[in-house]
Amino acid sequence: MTITYRFACTHCGQINIYQALQNGEEACCVRCSSVLYRQRNYMFDASLALIFTGLILFVMTNAFPLIALKAQGVTQELTIWKATAAFWEQDYYWLSVLLALNLIIFPLFELLGLLWVLLTIRFAWQRQRAIQIFRWLSEVKPWGMLEVFMLGLLVAVVKLGDIAVLVVGSAFWAFIFLVLSIAALTANLDRFTIWRALTACPSSV
Numbered sequence: 001m002t003i004t005y006r007f008a009c010t011h012c013g014q015i016n017i018y019q020a021l022q023n024g025e026e027a028c029c030v031r032c033s034s035v036l037y038r039q040r041n042y043m044f045d046a047s048l049a050l051i052f053t054g055l056i057l058f059v060m061t062n063a064f065p066l067i068a069l070k071a072q073g074v075t076q077e078l079t080i081w082k083a084t085a086a087f088w089e090q091d092y093y094w095l096s097v098l099l100a101l102n103l104i105i106f107p108l109f110e111l112l113g114l115l116w117v118l119l120t121i122r123f124a125w126q127r128q129r130a131i132q133i134f135r136w137l138s139e140v141k142p143w144g145m146l147e148v149f150m151l152g153l154l155v156a157v158v159k160l161g162d163i164a165v166l167v168v169g170s171a172f173w174a175f176i177f178l179v180l181s182i183a184a185l186t187a188n189l190d191r192f193t194i195w196r197a198l199t200a201c202p203s204s205v
C-alpha cells in the first residue's frame with residue numbers, strides 16, 4: 001500500500017502533498033514558498049558523525065576545567081559540575097537546576113536520543129520507542145539554551161581577565177565546539193525525512 005503524506009506548512013498552514021525528491025533538491029510550500037523538507041543522501045551518515053563528535057566533546061566538557069583563575073598565588077579551577085554545586089550550596093537552587101538541565105541533561109539527552117532514533121532507522125528496529133524519543137526531543141529542544149550559556153561564558157572570560165590571571169581550560173574549547181556540533185546537527189537533520197523513515201520501520205502493534 002502506498003501512503004500519501006499530507007502535511008501542514010508550519011509557517012502558513014497550507015496543506016501540502018509529499019513528493020519524492022532527487023538528492024540535493026528541496027520541496028517548498030505552494031503558498032508561502034518556505035522549505036518543507038530536503039533530500040540529502042548524506043544526512044544520516046553526517047548526523048551520526050556529528051552525534052559521536054558531540055558525545056566525545058560532551059565528555060571532555062564535563063571532565064575537564066572550563067577556566068582556572070590565578071590570584072595571589074591561589075589557583076581556582078571551575079568545572080561545570082563545580083559551578084552547579086556552588087550555586088546549590090549558596091541556596092540558588094533554581095539556578096543550579098537550570099544549569100544542570102541546560103548544560104548536562106538536555107545536551108546528553110539530545111545526543112543519545114538522536115543516536116537511538118538514527119540507529120532505529122539504520123537497523124530497522126521497532127519504531128515505538130524512537131517515535132516517543134523523537135517527540136520528546138521536539139518538546140525539549142526549545143528549552144535548551146546552550147548557546148546562551150556560551151555567550152555568558154565568553155563575557156565572563158573577558159570580564160574576569162581584568163581582575164585575575166585567567167587560564168582557559170580544555171573544556172572551554174570542547175564546550176565551544178560542542179555547541180557548534182549540536183548547531184550543525186540541528187541544521188543537518190531534516191525532521192520530515194526522519195519521521196518518514198521512522199514510519200517505514202517495523203511496528204510491534
Ligand SMILES: [Zn+2]
Nearest residue numbers: 009012029032
Ligand atoms: Zn507555507
